[in-house]
Amino acid sequence: MGALLTVDDLRVDIATPRGTLRAVRGLTFSVNAGETLCIVGESGCGKSMTSLALMDLLPRVAKRSAATLNFADTDLSDRRKARRIRGNQMAMIFQEPMTALNPAFPIGDQLTEAYLHHKGGSRAAARARAVEMLDLVGIGSPAERLGQYPHQLSGGLRQRVMIAMALMTDPKLLIADEPTTALDVTIQAQILRLLRDLQQKLGIAVIFITHDLGLVSRIADRVMVMYAGAMVEEGTAAQIFGAPRHPYTQALIECIPQPGRTARGTPLGTIPGVVPSLVGQIEGCVFRSRCPLARRECESHVPTRGAEGHRWVCVDDAPAPALEGTTR
Template sequence: MSGAGDIVLDVQNLEVDIPTPGGMLHAVRGVSLTARRGETLCIVGESGCGKSLTSLALMGLLPAIAARRAERLSFAGEDLLRAPASRLRALRGDRMAMIFQDPMTCLNPSLTIGDQLTETFLRHGKGNRRSARDRAVALLERVGIAGAAGRLGQYPHQLSGGLRQRVVIAMALMCGPDLLLADEPTTALDATIQLGILQLLAELQREMRMALVLVTHDLGIVARIADRVAVMYAGEVVEEGSAAVVFDAPRHPYTRGLMDCIPQPGRTPPGTRLGTIPGLVPSLVGDMQGCAFRGRCPHAMPACTEPVAVRGDAEGHAWRCVLPENALERAA
């Protein structure tokens, strides 16, 4: 599921396997994605569907026990699968950056904000300590932190959750990356702060012309800022396309189920009972055959037990389902 353009990230058939006492866990299965400069790609799905592991695999930050494979994994035309560890370290934090989940825990409590902001800048040889400090102050101001210079001497526990999240964003931007991965960047924040963080990310993405890959389970976030959407279920991408097309005309029953679970402004009357997706996510341990969603799908048929190929149209909308294209519209 990919397309043309000024591609920064190109992933084809990414797999992540983790051995467990019960057998091999196939956590990420055949994921293909592209991210273009100046574009926001949102990876969406239920908790446990493989979104965060996919982002960690892209950065080469998987735990040692996990095995990563792919047909292609390239950044700005550079093959990351064959790159030595030293080259990956040079790219991470410099041209590839990541905002991790939960700002409450991803900052080092024993180091000042200033030390943590300037470390990456200095390590990648972007300048001396003075220029690193100036860059840190400028970015803290850019992400909306007042009195930025005075914040450099503070420790994480002295900042609120919203301020810590803004510090984490500033830290990821210290070296001006071409690719920014944001893994659930607003999960621990209240709704008002969430909106501000999302608007900030969108502004910075446009200003710096980064490729932004946002991992989330919140379709409201996706509707606000996404250019393209990749819907994941049970470790694989089941639908991908432009945000407008996926929201207006989903082709996979799982995507339709997610849409039915949230109220649509101007469409859902007050008091309307929202939809649900019955059943449980299947185990990803051992071999899997056919569509992983068939046990929860109201449209399941015998063909769903066989391997399901990816289908698509000329506009770049792709989905993994055997249903006719207009079946979900008729059902709705």
């Protein structure tokens, strides 16, 4: 399968009084048709900025640039062309289902809006499609739901409506920005299962953005780990979880509590130190201020290692088993 989305050297710069904040620092990746790419990283690592940049939804103060930004042979840097793709072949769902729907309009209206705009056709056809999609995401008596307002729905139902809304135009790529973070645990599991089922049934590609590595292991085909606006490691889920190469990835995986393995009462794992300031350039490795293996070479240019399938950015080519256990 060829790449559906190709991103080369994506940058997001935000002008602040203290200087230019580089939220995304030259990100290069691709998404193949039908696969799930998880972008993981802690708060402020630029994962949400990346998704907003792809959708051209960045706040006005943020500037986007990229060497390549291609979606199915369309250049997304061309805003006129991108407008026909956005909300049509490329859809997005957000973190906060409670506020992402407009309180002033019934959900039927909001569901059919993008469909009518991109696909045209009659209102009746759009409503029929909306009923079909609500049914697909597991909402009971969908026809009656069309007349309801968002405040009449629970958080889980609203996220289902958001997913149905994104699927209305039969997109090839769905960007999900922390779609389960705001939901309680049981609903989280349901929504996650729903997304996985839909992905398999419809064969759409998904970019799933999360800080929760536990979720990643359940849905990802490929994983990209981000730190301080840059990619530190990328590979298949098996490579990332089975043989992580970058010290940051290793530390993150160490931090996941596991039933049966993590002893009761022990403190949860943390990575010591704080994320470096994103204002200005960072010379060398972005993680070196918190890396237990940091040394002199880390301060100058750090090469990207590995083959196409599994890439990581580190001075060390070999895995670092010594790190195990040091973060507890």
